[in-house]
Amino acid sequence: MVSRRAVVTGASTGIGEATVRALRASGWDVVGVARREERLAALAAETGASAIACDLTDQDAVDALVAELDRSGPVHALVQVAGGARGTDSVADGSAADWQWMFDANVLSAQRLVAGLLPLLRRAAEEDGHADAVFVTSTAAQVAYPGGAGYNAAKAAESMLVKVLRQELNGEPIRVVEIAPGMVHTEEFTLNRLRGDSVAAESVYAGVEEPLLAEDVADVIVYALSAPRRVNLDLVTMRPVAQSAQHLLARGPLRPRGLGD
Ligand SMILES: NC(=O)c1ccc[n+]([C@@H]2O[C@H](COP(=O)([O-])OP(=O)(O)OC[C@H]3O[C@@H](n4cnc5c(N)ncnc54)[C@H](OP(=O)(O)O)[C@@H]3O)[C@@H](O)[C@H]2O)c1
Numbered sequence: 001m002v003s004r005r006a007v008v009t010g011a012s013t014g015i016g017e018a019t020v021r022a023l024r025a026s027g028w029d030v031v032g033v034a035r036r037e038e039r040l041a042a043l044a045a046e047t048g049a050s051a052i053a054c055d056l057t058d059q060d061a062v063d064a065l066v067a068e069l070d071r072s073g074p075v076h077a078l079v080q081v082a083g084g085a086r087g088t089d090s091v092a093d094g095s096a097a098d099w100q101w102m103f104d105a106n107v108l109s110a111q112r113l114v115a116g117l118l119p120l121l122r123r124a125a126e127e128d129g130h131a132d133a134v135f136v137t138s139t140a141a142q143v144a145y146p147g148g149a150g151y152n153a154a155k156a157a158e159s160m161l162v163k164v165l166r167q168e169l170n171g172e173p174i175r176v177v178e179i180a181p182g183m184v185h186t187e188e189f190t191l192n193r194l195r196g197d198s199v200a201a202e203s204v205y206a207g208v209e210e211p212l213l214a215e216d217v218a219d220v221i222v223y224a225l226s227a228p229r230r231v232n233l234d235l236v237t238m239r240p241v242a243q244s245a246q247h248l249l250a251r252g253p254l255r256p257r258g259l260g261d
Pocket residue numbers: 009010011012013014015016033034035036054055056057081082083084085105136137138139180181182183184185186187188189190192214
């Protein structure tokens with residue numbers, strides 16, 4: 001049997017990198033996509049994935065990516081992980097450049113990929129019975145918080161794109177899945193958001209017992225892709241146990257209450 005092939009964006013680090021590893025371990029052919037070529041090459045050498053460097057905010061680069069994917073084989077699954085946050089400014093103090101980057105990286109990149117890859121997904125679905133599109137949004141798409149506005153708005157817009165796409169594909173054997181993680185401790189996400197301030201970035205996770213790991217999100221992505229093809233996980237919201245809600249984050253050890261000391 002020919003392996004199914006997934007395109008995983010954001011593959012150079014964090015959740016995307018973990019997803020490449022997890023899908024390869026599950027027998028998928030994988031094409032990892034991100035801007036940093038050297039990191040992709042190292043991951044490809046280690047896992048047997050392929051890699052294509054691409055800036056998803058550049059339409060010409062996405063057109064070239066789609067052409068290369070079309071030339072090199074079928075695309076049974078798009079896993080759109082690339083994205084991120086810039087800044088924690090208030091609405092009043094927000095930087096238009098940060099907001100534009102967040103909209104471009106999280107929303108327009110997803111739209112560009114869908115526009116480019118849907119014909120390939122349809123062809124794979126025709127030949128193989130079904131195809132999949134998975135998007136990693138965020139709990140920031142669901143709950144507003146002070147300092148979150150640009151990211152809240154971008155992730156909410158990406159989430160709406162996913163919901164619309166699922167309806168537009170009704171009647172086709174193509175699943176459209178949204179995974180919305182809460183706090184995930186990845187190497188770069190908060191560091192980039194806080195403009196490289198490593199002390200401030202680490203303090204975000206300080207004392208939190210077991211934030212989610214990139215591998216936890218990757219596991220859900222693998223499940224979403226390997227579940228029986230009649231099963232569409234519309235929206236999976238996942239948080240660490242220590243984060244009962246966006247604003248309710250326990251710092252310190254998790255312990256049962258009421259048992260005496
Ligand atoms: N970490 C969290 O707490 C958390 C929680 C909820 C949701 N999320 C979402 O989950 C996704 C991944 O999070 P993460 O923590 O793994 O983030 P991350 O470690 O910052 O990784 C972001 C990835 O996106 C890629 N990327 C960024 N801009 C790109 C562009 N213009 N073109 C191509 N690739 C680009 C980066 O690769 P290059 O720099 O090499 O291009 C990198 O591989 C993001 O969409 C994020 O919003 C994260």
